[in-house]
Amino acid sequence: TGATVDRISHDEDGFHLSLEDSDPITAEQLLVASGRRVDLADLGIDTVGLDPAARSLTVDDRMRAGEGLWAVGDVTGHGAFTHIATYQATIAVRDILGTPGPGAEYDAVPRVTFTDPEIGAVGLTEAQARERGLAVRTGLAQVPSSARGWIHKAGNDGLIKLVVDADTGLLVGATSAGPTGGEVLGALAVAVHGRVPVERLRHMIYAYPTFHRGIEDALRDLDARAGSESG
Numbered sequence: 001t002g003a004t005v006d007r008i009s010h011d012e013d014g015f016h017l018s019l020e021d022s023d024p025i026t027a028e029q030l031l032v033a034s035g036r037r038v039d040l041a042d043l044g045i046d047t048v049g050l051d052p053a054a055r056s057l058t059v060d061d062r063m064r065a066g067e068g069l070w071a072v073g074d075v076t077g078h079g080a081f082t083h084i085a086t087y088q089a090t091i092a093v094r095d096i097l098g099t100p101g102p103g104a105e106y107d108a109v110p111r112v113t114f115t116d117p118e119i120g121a122v123g124l125t126e127a128q129a130r131e132r133g134l135a136v137r138t139g140l141a142q143v144p145s146s147a148r149g150w151i152h153k154a155g156n157d158g159l160i161k162l163v164v165d166a167d168t169g170l171l172v173g174a175t176s177a178g179p180t181g182g183e184v185l186g187a188l189a190v191a192v193h194g195r196v197p198v199e200r201l202r203h204m205i206y207a208y209p210t211f212h213r214g215i216e217d218a219l220r221d222l223d224a225r226a227g228s229e230s231g
Helices: 082-097 126-131 147-152 181-193 198-202 213-230
Strands: 005-011 014-019 025-027 064-066 110-113 118-123 136-142 159-165 170-178
Touching (some): 118 181, 126 136, 126 159, 136 213, 159 181, 159 213
Antiparallel strands (some): 014 025
């Protein structure tokens, strides 16, 4: 939002935020979702020709940052996620040992925010897909309208959104928000990573009454929107 917080205090009325260029804010809860900046200054990377003032190290698909130098994790700029770091570490170790294997790919990086409801996403957002010039189609399902959402009752807010490249028929991105939204994301991440055609997903059997059946509902919405657009 571009707002700078000058001071935070707490009392029986909640959290009080003093903002630099705006009116103060009071809220019952405060979520701190700050990250850390990479600091390469003390690593001596200038001795191997790299910029110590850089915010990330450029690596190839084998995690090589230079001759005899590998980098993994946040410092590579591919996402501040533990699962990215462990994925890259596996590739780096394999390369160091000379073991054959595929290089790094980042088309299907899953990311989950463990709020309530959980919010998970993989691949491209609708906006990112359009920026790349893809012929975008989307499908949307509301978790409360699903059988499991109805069973869950209170706290069932959420959705499943699919982003499809109409030219290739492939799922290029998805969002899953709701109870266990991060778990539902697993199936969507497999589909994006495996380049599974949407046509195959349409004919998959989804266990009843799991939250995963919302994927089937989103696919129906995808088809309905396509029909209305062609009509």
